[in-house]
Amino acid sequence: MKTKLVKVSDLKLGSVIANDIKANTQYPIIYKNTKITREHLPVLKAFQISQVTIISSPLGSNKIENEDDGLIPIEQENIIDSASIMPFERKYIDVVNKIKKEFINWESGSKVNITKVRTYILPLIDLVLENRDKIFTLNEFSTSEDYIYHHSVAISLICAVIAQKMGYSKGDILQIAIAGAVADCGMAKINKKIREKTGPLTEYEFKEIQEHPYYSLQMINSITILKQEMKIAVYQHHERLDGSGYPRGEKGSKISIFSHIIAVADVFHAMTCERIYQSKESPFKVLEMIRETEFGKFNIQVVQALMTCVTDLPLGSKVELSNGLEASIIFTNKTSPTRPVIKVVESNEIIDLSKYRNIYIERLILER
Template identity: 25%
Template sequence: MRLISTKSAKPGTILAQTIYNDNGQVLIKKGLLLTEKMLNRLLNQGITYIYIEDDLTGDIKIESALSEKLRKEATHAIKDIFFEIKNTGLYDRSYLLEKKGNQLTSVIERIINEIVENEESLSLLADIFVTDDYIFQHSLNVTIYSLAIGTEMQLSHKELSEIGLGAMLHDIGKIFLDQEILKKPNKLSDEEFEIVKSHTQLGFDFLRKNTNTPLVIAHCAYQHHERLDGSGYPRGLAGNAIHKYAKLISIADVFDAVTSNRVYRDAMLPHEGLEILYAGAVNLFEKEMVQAFKKSVAVYPKGLTVGLSDNREGIVVRQNKGLCDRPVIRIISENNNMVTEPYECDLSKAVNVMITSCHID
């Protein structure tokens, strides 16, 4: 299967990866011929990239970051607790979080286990969802990415469990905001942006009142928009004044925000999202954590067409664990001429060859 932009897909193209709604139900099943109506619907829902069947890539299989069963359970757990907290009276909210806490903890433990056991570099491009409520998928994705960073940094199991819960609840303050502002499809006014920024304080205030939730979890919600140079919010904290977990979650939060499908803008590819993190690796984000993230994530995911520095073009077929920007490429053209027999180039061995471009059209 090959990764292409939805805009460039033609009617009659065969979908290679199932597309789900935010309840985990099948929206468009893999193997179907895409019609013009289907493609327009996907574009209107903000789906930027899709996987299609392709003669050159029929043997390439894309694995989801989590098992389908666990992703469904995790999404439902997040939705259930967020909805119930939003619709419950103020007095009962802390009790509700206490009651649901074991469910979240169980889901986080299983996510940790799947990440540790997964031999592939992390890629969430395979998990394509059409959603009206970005916050639920975003909360899960940030949890997955945060735990991947923590695992690469060899943090203790206790730390991973706390990071997982902090990441899953980092945006819980948004459920107390005006949803019309959160879902506004165009640029926010200054006043609206200030309202959105208040989710950090609202999340902190809610979580710290729950005596069974470690205070550090509340600080994950409070500090995940703080930056090393003091340019973040809500308090403008800098350097070591920001908790380690919040620093880590902030990296996952930014990466998922720019690489996720949104109705009002195209998603970036992983290498573009990583460039944003590296640009801020001195002033905004902890360099060690950004490097750990790079080792965890598939910078160039399988099925992506790339151009090489020696005028060859190919398709990513495999990842090299720990060298996520040096995958194995199936060469399909040399100097703009299609090769008779495609062959592989392992960039972990061809050290003088660089990926110079990505093609999705």
């Protein structure tokens, strides 16, 4: 294998790194055999890497081809504007309002119209599967007054992303997403005063809340286009591996993998949102809490699938830190994805968040 040393300023997209590139971090900032993309450039610049060793004759599969040498010079790369005609937030709010109308109908005794729910949700599912980082901003749209409607839509979208990350087929992804959307439809049968109570629930009220998975199953049981395993997932989505969940206190292998997908999506969104009795919380901090303090309650594969969505965030992604400063992600810590290496916008200071536990990412800043 032939290699050559090149200046970063002469580096071309599609070049393959010959050796691990190391800096003052726990792991290499770019690994051997990595194909250079535009996302790697701010990393090299941030760590003041002026030269890198590349494979001089990369295989065709590692090239981004053009008419000259098969590699695209960095300065000639075309930037594609992928901004949608209608902002995601507006589409999301529109779907929440439609689900709210359906929920009010369920309160009045109407049957679940799964065709309507499916029609409302599908366009959003397609959007988040293409842009998985959207799931880290859903809590910003939710309000305490309309939380239950936001929650139904958000669970659906997060379920879709988790299922995609776990390698399920498009058909199963859509099935679990629809199941997630109606997982809490049974809450329509719970007294509104109990649902919206600001103080502690009485033992009777808590037991009534714990009945909602059963009510949900009753409401969807006759729907033929929803697979039986998805109906079971709806019924079991508050069960936990250690037997601490409800309604039956099932444990271990008695809880289906699809139940765990809805469970993780449910808890993740619930813990991040402003509610009547809690303030909004950082999605990144909540992920750490799920992995650390809730260990043993959820299927680890499902939790890991959600965690890897953080590692998928493009380098250069803008974030707001818990101390109020804005920064950009310049390197992802594979073993601690919620704590990447960041560069503070104001000072250009580089901070490895895995070494500073008192600072965390408060929120992801996306282009609207």
